[in-house]
Amino acid sequence: MSGLMETEVLIVGAGPTGLTVAVELARRGVPCRVVEERRLPRQSTRGCTVYQRTLEVFDAMGLPVDDYVAQGARMARRVYHLFGERIGTVDMAEPGSSRPYPLVVGQNVTERYLERRLADLGVTVLRGASAETVAQDDDGVTVTLRHAEGRRSTVRAAWLVAAQGASASIRDALGVAWREWRRFTGVRMLQIDARVHLPFALPPDEAHMFFGARGHVGCVPLPDGRHRVFVVRREPADGDDGRGDPEPAEIAAAMAPLCGVGEVRLSDGLFAWRVRLQNRFADRLRVGRVLLAGDSARVFAPVHAQGMNTGVQDAFNLGWKLAAVAADGAPETLLDTYEAERRPVFEELLARTERSLDFGVQEAPGREPLLAAIAANRPKRTQLAVDYPDSPLTRELLGGADGPAAGRRAPGRWDGRWTLLVLPGPRPDRERIRRLMTDVDPRVEVIVDVDGTRAGLAAPDAARIYLVRPDGHIGLRGGLEHGPQVAAYLDDVLGPVPRRTPSRA
Ligand SMILES: Cc1cc2nc3c(=O)[nH]c(=O)nc-3n(C[C@H](O)[C@H](O)[C@H](O)COP(=O)(O)OP(=O)(O)OC[C@H]3O[C@@H](n4cnc5c(N)ncnc54)[C@H](O)[C@@H]3O)c2cc1C
Known part of the structure; x- marks a missing residue:
């Protein structure tokens, strides 16, 4: 064991959630460190749809949002198809927001902008450092780190934020139950970034959603001319989930019957995922001096593209509170309002994700219910309507x-x-x-x-x-x-x- 690092707040995980907490602390002058087990920044585009409220939050955090927006594709409209017939178009603009359109941009780019903002505030992510053990007492938290080169070191902090993603070892080590909201048996999701070839062209600012029997397909425009394609479908009980990253041909074959528009081909596949569909949540978001945020606190099947967006909002909610408690003598009860405010938000989203997944893999979805579901989801999607009416802070x-x-x-x-x-x-x-x-x-x-x-x-x-x-x-x-x-x-x-x-x- 070598070296003791001391700081006010230790953040484990440099995904969007951990980086947002760190920026919120650093810009208020609270000493913090971020440790990340990956040696290199994320390469893949994973969470790519960034909604209006998240863009507003990035503005407030001091990110160069105009520049960031220029790296992505604006999603101006969403076009819906049912059994091959175009049934409606939704204008994605929200005039009540300073950032009226959702942005489609790789998660790697989002993390790069967050990490740069953090570096400008004087905090560098310590990479190749994995949090191994955690212990807490009345005054703080002690974490051992295992470094990529094999050595171990210790960090002592007054507070710890676990933003480790869904497989959160700290949450598990503290004995916080990781409950299953719903197991989606027999439903599969595949995603890929690829060029999409349909019998008609897809405009660069339009997302297209195709609903068919027992599944649906989404094609969301990426800035490089590819689309983020996702396929959600019900498999036969003995269906094989396949192995390894899916190939473009496998995904195109799954798309064709659901799109119902003729030949479907994918080319230039880049990143691809066989997504594990899980809706889970942690029993509590605070254990003494440790707080859970982002996917470590709850994880959604990515049907509404809300996981990263919600993680950023969790972090934005937590950041100022933790700064006030850690550095300005605010009472610790302020930290409990984090869970009081964010739990109802994620419970609503878990329930909505479940409904949408069930709806999206029906045998024969109907036109009117589909249009009603689209209209009902609209105000929720942007996260502009998230509020805290029952919070102790209200x-x-x-x-x-x-x-x-x-x-x-x-x-x-x-x-x-x-x-x-x-x-x-x-x-x-x-x-x-x-x-x-x-x-x-x-x-x-x-x-x-x-x-x-x-x-x-x-x-x-x-x-x-x-x-x-x-x-x-x-x-x-x-x-x-x-x-x-x-x-x-x-x-x-x-x-x-x-x-x-x-x-x-
Ligand atoms: C295919 C796919 C598409 C998606 N699309 C969208 C979308 O369009 N919009 C959206 O909002 N969400 C989307 N999501 C969800 C989104 O990617 C996640 O919700 C988001 O990454 C969660 O961010 P996080 O920071 O909480 O966790 P993560 O991004 O998982 O980051 C956690 C970090 O912690 C690190 N870590 C873990 N353990 C340790 C340790 N012991 N020590 C040090 N570091 C550690 C990990 O290496 C990782 O970098 C998608 C997910 C998938 C799989």
């Missing part, structure tokens, strides 16, 4: 009023700080606004948004205040008279700070 003081309620994502761009947004209404009470601004907690930036443009909200007919959390969700909504509740809320969530003497007005 204080709604104007129940039933128009506009986004506490718990919802606040439209607009937020940069990771607490912000008190004041919308003065048509007859501004200048004195109360002045008092709000002078008495406010120093950890909060105040923005008076006269016409609602800063937050992308319509100007309300009465004054409103929104306390926006570092992750862009509304923590508290109230009126101008609720200044004292803002102070009490922040004391609760972050712990007390020395406050300026309140002005008398």
Whole structure:
């Protein structure tokens, strides 16, 4: 054993989840280290569909998102086919988002952008280092690392984030149950990046979905002219799952009867997967000083392309909380709100994944139910609608009023700080606004948004205040008279700070 490394937060795993947590800590000045057992960065494109909310989050984290978006393909539309007949087109634009379109880009590229942002913040991923054992006490966590060259070393950290993917040794070592939500027996999924040859051309900004008997096919445009092709189908009970990575010919043969449009050919196959379909979740997301995030916390069969997107959101939710507890003396109860907020999100997604998988391998899917399912999934897909209405961090003081309620994502761009947004209404009470601004907690930036443009909200007919959390969700909504509740809320969530003497007005 050689060398002791000490840090505030150790992150195990440099996938999208671990890298996002690390950026969120590093940009708040919290010392952290990331260890990754792979010696080289990821080469493959695995999780390639990046939804609107994730792009907004990357903006908030300070990634060069315009440049990143230029590396990918914009998904402008999705075209649906049923038994070979085109039955509908969905415009993928979300006008309520600063990033209205989903992006299709390799996971390798996403990780590269995250890792570069982290490096700019002064943190380098330690590669070829595998976390082997973990032990914790009241003050911290001790992890042994096995390095690629064979030596072992020790890391001591106050907190540990396990972002190891689905096969999370730390989760298992801590005895956290890894429960099966649903086993998808007899259903197979194959994926490949390849050039698709159909009797008609596929425009570069259109995804096509084909539903047939006992299965469906998706073709999602990649930036290099290939498509991410996936085939989900029911196999006979004695069906052979095949071995090794699937070849283009095997996948084309599986596609043809489901597409129902004539000859299907694939060429220039690059990465290919025989995907293990599993919906699983961890019993708890926090054990003392260890937190589980991303695929280590739950894993979805990738039918909705949400695993990586949700992992980034987990990490974005956890990052500011862990920074506040680790570095700024916030009470540890703040960390428990991570599970309280993210568990309902992943449970809904596990259930939706199950429904979609069952729906997508029916003997004879019907046109109306398919169109209804497409419409129902639409607002969920982008993750813009994810909210935390029942969170302990949510204080709604104007129940039933128009506009986004506490718990919802606040439209607009937020940069990771607490912000008190004041919308003065048509007859501004200048004195109360002045008092709000002078008495406010120093950890909060105040923005008076006269016409609602800063937050992308319509100007309300009465004054409103929104306390926006570092992750862009509304923590508290109230009126101008609720200044004292803002102070009490922040004391609760972050712990007390020395406050300026309140002005008398
Ligand atoms: C074929 C396919 C297509 C997909 N498509 C999409 C999609 O379009 N959109 C989407 O959102 N999701 C998609 N997903 C899911 C997505 O890829 C995962 O949800 C995502 O990778 C999870 O990120 P993570 O950081 O939590 O875990 P991972 O990406 O699995 O990263 C975990 C990291 O931890 C490292 N590690 C593990 N153990 C240790 C250890 N002991 N010590 C050090 N390091 C360790 C691993 O090497 C790995 O790099 C897809 C998945 C598959 C298989």
